[in-house]
Amino acid sequence: MDRRKFLVLSGAAIAALGGCQVSNPFDQRDRLRIMGLLGAIPSKVINQFESASKTKIEFKAENAPSKLWQELQNYPNIAKEKAPHLVSIGDSWLDQAIAKSLIQPITPDLLAKIPKWQKLSPLWQQSVTRNNQVWGIPYRWGATAIAYRSDKLKFNITQWSDLWRPELKLKLSLPDDAREVIGLVLKKMGQSYQLENLVERQDIFATLTQELKSLNSQVLTYSSDNYLQSLLADDTFAAVGWTSDMHKAQKQNPNLKVVIPQNGTALWSDLWVIPKGELAIAATEWMNFCLTPEIAAQITSLTEAVSASSELDQVPASVKADPIKFFSQDILTKSELIAPLSPSTLTQYKDLWTKLRSGTI
Structure with missing residues (x-):
């Protein structure tokens, strides 16, 4: 309740x-x-x-x-x-x-x-x-990050592409958030979270669709609220979420490591x-x-x-x-706030997200 x-x-x-x-x-x-x-x-x-x-x-x-x-x-x-x-x-x-x-x-x-x-x-x-x-007046900030169990994985996660590794098959949790998930895949591809007109960019869209399908096969659960519970309970070995949550969780389990991806993230x-x-x-x-x-x-x-x-x-x-x-200036420079999209592009993101979550992508 x-x-x-x-x-x-x-x-x-x-x-x-x-x-x-x-x-x-x-x-x-x-x-x-x-x-x-x-x-x-x-x-x-x-x-x-x-x-x-x-x-x-x-x-x-x-x-x-x-x-x-x-x-x-x-x-x-x-x-x-x-x-x-x-x-x-x-x-x-x-x-x-x-x-x-x-x-x-x-x-x-x-x-x-x-x-x-x-x-x-x-x-x-x-x-x-x-x-x-x-x-509005901003008064505090953080970033999207990856938390993972160092006692369960034999490698260090350093970038978005590590989420596709076979060791994380059905051991990954992602946010229940279209902009975050599609955005991290775009970031892995060297693109921006704000990329407009996805469908019109045929080569990028084809790669994005395939990468999302591949990433989806790694995911045990999509959650923006309870993702750390699954990680601490050994159900998952890695999770994408927010630094403010992860700081608290690190205090509960010293084997929990948190990393800001080297190729940049969302702020x-x-x-x-x-x-x-x-x-x-x-x-x-x-x-x-x-x-x-x-x-x-x-x-x-x-x-x-x-x-x-x-x-x-x-x-x-x-x-x-x-x-x-206080992560490195190099990573901060590569990171970005998730900005509003044009209505037509937002519809494309929503359609892609619906197909991803329904398994029809």
């Missing part, structure tokens, strides 16, 4: 709440109400913001990005005095949020109140800009967005606060992702030595 799990964090009450369920998390009207991802913001950051800004925060944390997306879609049905002023969403939901008019743009006058925006990498600035309008980010409705003055202050050097260092050191801030001098050397959080 699907169960919603959340915590409400507010200043000194954080420790006292523990695992208790709170029936009305946004009852207070005089506070900055934030809906975020469980574990993405260290609890002490909330205390620090309250002390610095003299603003109380109510932080409702969902345990999965998909839950946050569901909550954002339900925003119009939430009473005004309980509705969040800020919501964290994954970058893959940004365009849907814009199309459904669930969020409002961060106008130039608001951006002026977020000075750390100007110091963000162009990669992150461009990722949230549509038609010269900014729709993801979590964003703060402003739902359509009343704007809280403290919202811009919070978004800027999350990108300050001290807080960026805490997000990077104490969570399973890396701050989007470019000012990471305060991150401890031991954390910067982590090859999963």
Whole structure:
């Protein structure tokens, strides 16, 4: 049964709440109400913001990005005095949020109140800009990676092509995600995750189709949620997923190795967005606060992702030595954010994915 799990964090009450369920998390009207991802913001950051800004925060944390997306879609049905002023969403939901008019743009006058925006990498600035309008503020990021059992395999996985090795026959888990799976095959072929007009590129499309068919024969399961459980239970020996999940799993099993493919990968980010409705003055202050050097260092050191801030001098050397959080510049240069596709190309991806999953490819 699907169960919603959340915590409400507010200043000194954080420790006292523990695992208790709170029936009305946004009852207070005089506070900055934030809906975020469980574990993405260290609890002490909330205390620090309250002390610095003299603003109380109510932080409702969902345990999965998909839950946050569901909550954002339900925003119009939430009473005004309980509705969040800020919501964290994954970058893959940004365009849907814009199309459904669930969020409002961060106008130039608001951006002026977020000075750390100007110091963000162009990669992150461009990722949230549509038609010269900014729709969110990235605050942390990670990558698609491969986790594998070093005690079960006699070779090291280093690149996407290793997933086709015979030792992984029916011992592989892939995300239940068309863009990720088709994208990694394109990356293996030396192409981009964003390749447009697949069908019109006959040679590439023929190779892509054959590679997908071959890869599908390796797969035991497609899962975006439970792929690590299968890996830890010995059902699979390798899995493609996300670095934020894999960091946690490594702590459970020292035989679990995580690698960023040498030929590049997909990048993801979590964003703060402003739902359509009343704007809280403290919202811009919070978004800027999350990108300050001290807080960026805490997000990077104490969570399973890396701050989007470019000012990471305060991150401890031991954390910067982590090859999963701070992988080589060469691999980073070859990596890319998964960007929106044209409607016609998106249809081609969906058709190809349907054939793959139905075994008719």
